[in-house]
Amino acid sequence: MYAKSGSLVDARKVFDHMEQRDNLSWNTIIAAYRRHGYPQETVTLFHHMQQTVLQPDRFTFATVLPTFAKMGALEQGMNIHQRIKDKGILSDVVVATALVDMYAKCGKIDKASELFDRMPERNVFSWNAIIAGYTQNGFVEKTLETFRQMQFAGVKPDPATFASILPACAKMGALEQGIDIHRSIKDRSILSDIVVATALVDMYAKCGSVDKARELFDKMTRRNVISWNVMIGGYAQNGFVEKALETFKQMQLAGVMPDSATFASVLPACAKMGALEQGVDIHQSIMEGGLLSNLIVGNALVDMYAKCGSIDKAHELFDKLPQKNVVSWNAMIAGYAQNGYVEKALETFNRMQMACVKPNSTTFASILPACAKMGALEQGMDIHQCIMERGFLSDIRVGNALVDMYAKCGSIDKARELFDKMPQKNVVSWNVMIAGYAQNGLCKDALKIFELIEHSGTYPDTVSFACVLCACSHAGLVNEGCTFFNHMSDPYCITPTVDHYVCMVDLLARAGYLEDCLNFIIKMPLKPVVGLWMSFLGACRAHMNIGLGVFTALLLLDLDPENAATYVLLSNNYAKAGRWSEVQIVRRLMKDKGIKKIPGCSWIEGHKTVHVFCVGDRSHPQTQEIYAKLEKLDWEMKAAGYFPDSRHLLNDVEEEEKELFLCYHSEKLAIAFGLLNTPLGSAIRVVKNLRICADCHIATKFISKIVGREIIVRDANRFHHFKEGECSCGDYW
Ligand code: ZN
Ligand code: ZN
Numbered sequence: 001m002y003a004k005s006g007s008l009v010d011a012r013k014v015f016d017h018m019e020q021r022d023n024l025s026w027n028t029i030i031a032a033y034r035r036h037g038y039p040q041e042t043v044t045l046f047h048h049m050q051q052t053v054l055q056p057d058r059f060t061f062a063t064v065l066p067t068f069a070k071m072g073a074l075e076q077g078m079n080i081h082q083r084i085k086d087k088g089i090l091s092d093v094v095v096a097t098a099l100v101d102m103y104a105k106c107g108k109i110d111k112a113s114e115l116f117d118r119m120p121e122r123n124v125f126s127w128n129a130i131i132a133g134y135t136q137n138g139f140v141e142k143t144l145e146t147f148r149q150m151q152f153a154g155v156k157p158d159p160a161t162f163a164s165i166l167p168a169c170a171k172m173g174a175l176e177q178g179i180d181i182h183r184s185i186k187d188r189s190i191l192s193d194i195v196v197a198t199a200l201v202d203m204y205a206k207c208g209s210v211d212k213a214r215e216l217f218d219k220m221t222r223r224n225v226i227s228w229n230v231m232i233g234g235y236a237q238n239g240f241v242e243k244a245l246e247t248f249k250q251m252q253l254a255g256v257m258p259d260s261a262t263f264a265s266v267l268p269a270c271a272k273m274g275a276l277e278q279g280v281d282i283h284q285s286i287m288e289g290g291l292l293s294n295l296i297v298g299n300a301l302v303d304m305y306a307k308c309g310s311i312d313k314a315h316e317l318f319d320k321l322p323q324k325n326v327v328s329w330n331a332m333i334a335g336y337a338q339n340g341y342v343e344k345a346l347e348t349f350n351r352m353q354m355a356c357v358k359p360n361s362t363t364f365a366s367i368l369p370a371c372a373k374m375g376a377l378e379q380g381m382d383i384h385q386c387i388m389e390r391g392f393l394s395d396i397r398v399g400n401a402l403v404d405m406y407a408k409c410g411s412i413d414k415a416r417e418l419f420d421k422m423p424q425k426n427v428v429s430w431n432v433m434i435a436g437y438a439q440n441g442l443c444k445d446a447l448k449i450f451e452l453i454e455h456s457g458t459y460p461d462t463v464s465f466a467c468v469l470c471a472c473s474h475a476g477l478v479n480e481g482c483t484f485f486n487h488m489s490d491p492y493c494i495t496p497t498v499d500h501y502v503c504m505v506d507l508l509a510r511a512g513y514l515e516d517c518l519n520f521i522i523k524m525p526l527k528p529v530v531g532l533w534m535s536f537l538g539a540c541r542a543h544m545n546i547g548l549g550v551f552t553a554l555l556l557l558d559l560d561p562e563n564a565a566t567y568v569l570l571s572n573n574y575a576k577a578g579r580w581s582e583v584q585i586v587r588r589l590m591k592d593k594g595i596k597k598i599p600g601c602s603w604i605e606g607h608k609t610v611h612v613f614c615v616g617d618r619s620h621p622q623t624q625e626i627y628a629k630l631e632k633l634d635w636e637m638k639a640a641g642y643f644p645d646s647r648h649l650l651n652d653v654e655e656e657e658k659e660l661f662l663c664y665h666s667e668k669l670a671i672a673f674g675l676l677n678t679p680l681g682s683a684i685r686v687v688k689n690l691r692i693c694a695d696c697h698i699a700t701k702f703i704s705k706i707v708g709r710e711i712i713v714r715d716a717n718r719f720h721h722f723k724e725g726e727c728s729c730g731d732y733w
Contacts, residue, residue, distance in 0.1 A: 104133025205234025306335025375687035407436025443475035469503035509539030
């Protein structure tokens with residue numbers, strides 16, 4: 001009596017004082033503990049009962065089996081199964097249903113299904129147990145099939161059936177079947193069941209029918225926090241992030257307290273929209289609700305601030321998280337990497353390892369592009385080691401990121417070796433390899449890889465074509481490039497995007513076909529973008545077509561008046577023609593408009609840290625040695641026949657000021673640092689944010705010969721492998 005009224009302690013007192021206990025009293029107390037959510041105590045009492053003279057009966061078994069199911073205690077469940085068989089009560093519908101449920105919940109769906117098929121009698125609970133089992137074990141098609149069999153058998157589904165079947169439709173995106181099920185819920189009492197109604201809204205939202213979901217949601221007579229979460233999550237997952245935020249506001253106005261799941265849906269919506277202000281408001285509600293220490297909420301907040309560009313705030317929150325899991329670290333690492341703080345990303349990755357948090361594939365997929373961007377090969381290799389130790393090498397996303405890292409760090413052979421060893425490849429893997437060859441100037445290899453794609457059974461996509469066109473453009477392979485471009489729509493059925501047109505313009509213009517290129521631009525079906533004209537303008541300068549160059553520059557100044565690169569290219573066009581007064585006019589214009597060029601800087605890795613140099617930089621602790629080294633090199637270079645051509649400098653001060661002529665450009669500083677700090681004979685790897693200038697290009701050729709080392713410079717466009725006085729680009733860049 002007490003047990004049912006909810007006072008478990010009183011019930012236990014009565015039970016303990018009973019002089020004689022029969023099966024009924026044991027079953028009652030065991031059931032009471034189960035109902036109140038004490039699985040351990042339920043099991044203990046069951047064991048106590050067996051130490052008495054009494055024998056557990058069908059009710060006892062039906063009571064303890066759900067507890068074993070909940071605990072995932074398969075062995076104990078199987079033990080009970082045996083005893084049920086021994087007692088010959090397997091045909092009892094209640095007992096058999098509890099067994100089916102136990103096996104399903106313990107992940108033994110085959111066993112559950114076998115038992116279910118053998119049941120001589122089944123009620124709605126038996127059907128619910130097997131249907132829920134299929135859903136929970138991920139066999140959603142089986143769920144739907146079993147539901148049809150249930151209807152065929154004439155068993156009337158109840159709310160619990162619908163609550164299992166609708167998530168299966170949602171997961172499969174089976175909208176039509178979902179609609180059928182919705183229609184079959186004729187019973188109004190079922191439709192007003194909040195669990196069923198919420199599952200319906202969720203089904204429509206997850207099947208992409210978000211308006212229908214909203215219509216149902218608005219009709220719901222009762223809504224709890226779960227229904228609101230389903231609606232908000234539905235909008236967020238369907239990309240309607242503004243609607244998600246709006247619904248969140250309505251929820252607050254309706255006086256429903258958001259929970260951690262609400263915030264976990266609404267914060268990524270803010271992150272996606274870059275809606276920092278709303279994010280800050282939500283942060284406030286989280287604090288008021290006392291949910292800041294919830295790990296999922298904390299992680300979502302860090303991620304939101306990072307994705308909204310507020311990286312310092314993200315870091316502050318991250319440091320304050322009472323506990324951190326791999327998701328927290330991933331949010332912070334990806335945040336740094338995406339906001340361009342590559343060094344910080346690497347530092348955070350190292351901290352993560354010191355904190356003994358195991359990285360997962362997402363971690364590697366965030367950190368490797370950071371290494372790639374910085375050309376941090378040594379650290380990339382350490383991470384490769386870590387990936388092997390942790391067994392993530394066969395993860396396709398990690399494999400692709402690793403190949404990309406090696407390619408971008410100039411280790412193209414290593415990239416290829418890994419690529420060949422990949423157990424599985426997708427189109428991204430192929431694209432990464434093509435792009436890697438193209439960037440490293442190995443264009444023939446890029447084309448060969450492209451040919452291999454189809455033999456592998458994969459279809460090239462729009463990115464594959466962009467990569468292969470880029471390869472053609474780097475190597476001046478005009479005919480090949482045109483063929484690829486023409487084949488895109490037929491036979492590949494890919495409509496060229498603006499990226500492909502930019503590649504084609506680059507290809508034609510750089511190869512000197514300026515008139516043809518202009519015709520191509522005029523005829524193209526898309527609006528030419530700034531980048532396309534920039535390519536064309538660069539080529540005009542290279543081929544000394546001053547008329548076309550000035551025409552293009554003026555057009556560009558109209559399109560994008562604040563772009564420093566246009567002014568620089570225009571002034572270079574005039575300079576190449578020796579029209580110095582015009583050069584002065586352009587420069588004055590820039591100064592008057594307050595347009596600043598992007599300062600050139602270069603990175604180099606040494607002693608597992610990345611060192612950054614700007615033009616004329618004197619802030620590095622080894623500055624004295626670096627400058628001494630450069631002076632010595634200057635002298636040796638001049639002895640070998642190098643003379644700094646001021647005309648070169650004028651022509652190509654594309655990125656760096658002519659006034660800084662006497663200073664050393666950043667790549668030279670980085671190279672000198674590399675000579676001082678890396679082992680003799682090893683390759684020196686430098687990354688530059690802008691295009692390398694002609695003077696540095698010549699100088700680096702000389703240096704590579706004088707010091708007898710390979711120097712690899714990755715500039716904004718491509719790789720230059722300098723070796724024995726030659727560059728892999730063949731001076732075509
Ligand atoms: Zn330079
Ligand atoms: Zn080069």
